[in-house]
Amino acid sequence: MPDVVVDHDLCAGVAMCTQAAPGAFALNDEGLSEYQDGPWPAADLAEAADACPMAAITVTKDPKQYGRTEAGSPDRPDPPQK
Amino acid sequence: MDTGLDDLLSDEAVNHPAAYYEKLRAEDPVHWNPRWNGWVLTSYADVAAGFRDHQRLSSDRFAGPFGQQLSAVSSDYQALFGFLSKFFVWKDQPYHTRVRALVNRAFTPRSVEVLRPRVRALVAELTGALRGAGETDFLAGFAFTLPVVVIGDYLGVPEEGRQDLRRWAEDLGAVIFVSGNDADRLRKGEEAMEQLAAFLRPVIAARRAEPREDLLSGMVAAQERGDFLSEDEVLANAILMVFAGHETTMNLLANGMVAFAGFPAQWDRLRAGPALAATATEEILRYDGPIRAMARWAREPLRIRDHEIAAGDRVLLAQYAANHDPAQFADPETVDVTRWPNRHTTFGQGIHTCLGAPLARLEAQEAFTALAAAFPRFEVAEETLRYNPNIVSRSLTRLHLTFREA
Numbered sequence: 429m430p431d432v433v434v435d436h437d438l439c440a441g442v443a444m445c446t447q448a449a450p451g452a453f454a455l456n457d458e459g460l461s462e463y464q465d466g467p468w469p470a471a472d473l474a475e476a477a478d479a480c481p482m483a484a485i486t487v488t489k490d491p492k493q494y495g496r497t498e499a500g501s502p503d504r505p506d507p508p509q510k
Numbered sequence: 511m512d513t514g515l516d517d518l519l520s521d522e523a524v525n526h527p528a529a530y531y532e533k534l535r536a537e538d539p540v541h542w543n544p545r546w547n548g549w550v551l552t553s554y555a556d557v558a559a560g561f562r563d564h565q566r567l568s569s570d571r572f573a574g575p576f577g578q579q580l581s582a583v584s585s586d587y588q589a590l591f592g593f594l595s596k597f598f599v600w601k602d603q604p605y606h607t608r609v610r611a612l613v614n615r616a617f618t619p620r621s622v623e624v625l626r627p628r629v630r631a632l633v634a635e636l637t638g639a640l641r642g643a644g645e646t647d648f649l650a651g652f653a654f655t656l657p658v659v660v661i662g663d664y665l666g667v668p669e670e671g672r673q674d675l676r677r678w679a680e681d682l683g684a685v686i687f688v689s690g691n692d693a694d695r696l697r698k699g700e701e702a703m704e705q706l707a708a709f710l711r712p713v714i715a716a717r718r719a720e721p722r723e724d725l726l727s728g729m730v731a732a733q734e735r736g737d738f739l740s741e742d743e744v745l746a747n748a749i750l751m752v753f754a755g756h757e758t759t760m761n762l763l764a765n766g767m768v769a770f771a772g773f774p775a776q777w778d779r780l781r782a783g784p785a786l787a788a789t790a791t792e793e794i795l796r797y798d799g800p801i802r803a804m805a806r807w808a809r810e811p812l813r814i815r816d817h818e819i820a821a822g823d824r825v826l827l828a829q830y831a832a833n834h835d836p837a838q839f840a841d842p843e844t845v846d847v848t849r850w851p852n853r854h855t856t857f858g859q860g861i862h863t864c865l866g867a868p869l870a871r872l873e874a875q876e877a878f879t880a881l882a883a884a885f886p887r888f889e890v891a892e893e894t895l896r897y898n899p900n901i902v903s904r905s906l907t908r909l910h911l912t913f914r915e916a
Contacts, residue, residue, distance in 0.1 A: 437851035440863045441562050444614055459562030459860055483619040
């Protein structure tokens with residue numbers, strides 16, 4: 429399974445992920461997105477990561493294996509670094 | 511509680527918001543303001559929770575207390591209210607969520623990243639023009655131009671007419687950002703809306719006939735798929751993006767320069783470390799972002815601390831106050847370009863979080879980095895900075911700067 433991490437320093441609770449990957453994400457009591465144990469379609473998870481306006485979702489593991497088909501496209505920008 | 515702080519447009523509230531909101535937050539963080547006729551929330555916790563509570567705190571300007579106010583005049587200003595009523599920001603679910611999902615894809619960090627080379631080139635051009643220029647009008651010469659060209663290109667709006675956008679945006683802003691019914695303001699807003707619609711309508715028709723790689727073409731295609739309900743809906747949300755795409759970013763850039771002028775050591779740090787562009791931009795958004803406060807209204811009764819908010823009550827989420835709350839941010843009156851985490855409320859939070867946030871961030875990162883690299887010093891030429899008297903936006907009336915290359 430891919431590892432999915434939601435960075436709560438970045439998440440703003442926009443909830444785009446809950447639409448992009450139905451079931452895979454849910455907002456917690458603070459309104460922040462939490463990954464729900466899967467399995468979920470890899471393409472949905474990739475879509476959720478892409479759709480996040482805050483770039484808060486990271487899907488790790490080999491992207492080819494998990495259906496990220498946009499080979500050659502630029503990586504998502506890194507979150508702000510301290 | 512009578513705090514003596516009920517004039518949201520007082521000189522102190524408009525020109526010295528840190529001092530004003532600090533008093534209000536300390537005295538009465540959930541304050542009934544009889545003058546504004548609503549609750550004013552000034553603590554970080556309450557403002558953030560308010561943004562996330564979209565179920566109970568509505569953004570719908572055409573229902574509830576705001577709707578009553580508008581319906582009294584809306585028949586006299588049909589273009590204005592016809593289009594405003596289709597702005598998805600002013601809607602609740604499900605309309606908001608449907609339209610947001612349609613346009614979200616174009617504004618994700620990955621999508622806007624393709625604009626970075628174009629933004630960088632434009633910033634270089636605008637920065638070059640400041641060299642040796644002496645005192646310059648930063649709002650007109652830089653802060654307005656950058657975002658309006660970027661959003662204009664992205665949407666696919668022709669270059670001619672972009673200069674008119676600033677006036678239209680000002681006239682629309684006077685309606686959008688200010689509550690109350692002032693006939694002159696509404697008449698100007700109606701004219702601006704008609705002119706914007708007349709400007710964009712033929713562009714939309716042209717994209718329908720001959721699609722290009724731009725956002726308007728994408729929106730037209732979405733309508734043809736049945737995702738947008740009508741051409742007017744496309745037009746309304748294109749107007750929203752033209753408006754939202756530059757007004758706020760302009761003010762972010764201007765407010766940022768004023769902030770850096772007050773903290774020159776932070777300018778030096780950014781100059782030495784362009785890798786700080788991202789955190790520096792978040793800190794400017796926190797310290798003096800372009801939005802001061804956003805209004806909501808209660809769809810149902812709710813309790814905030816020991817206050818009962820009744821159904822139909824207006825609630826003002828004071829972002830500037832939240833962003834300066836010492837309970838959330840250490841040394842809130844100090845600019846620290848390395849501050850992280852920095853969960854400011856300037857873009858809002860929850861489902862209405864600013865759609866354009868990734869684009870605004872990109873533009874500000876590029877602008878601040880390039881200006882810091884080019885100019886070790888700059889001075890604010892204004893003796894006294896004045897801000898437009900406005901509850902929602904934090905916008906300077908004028909900002910002249912003098913940039914120094916050594």
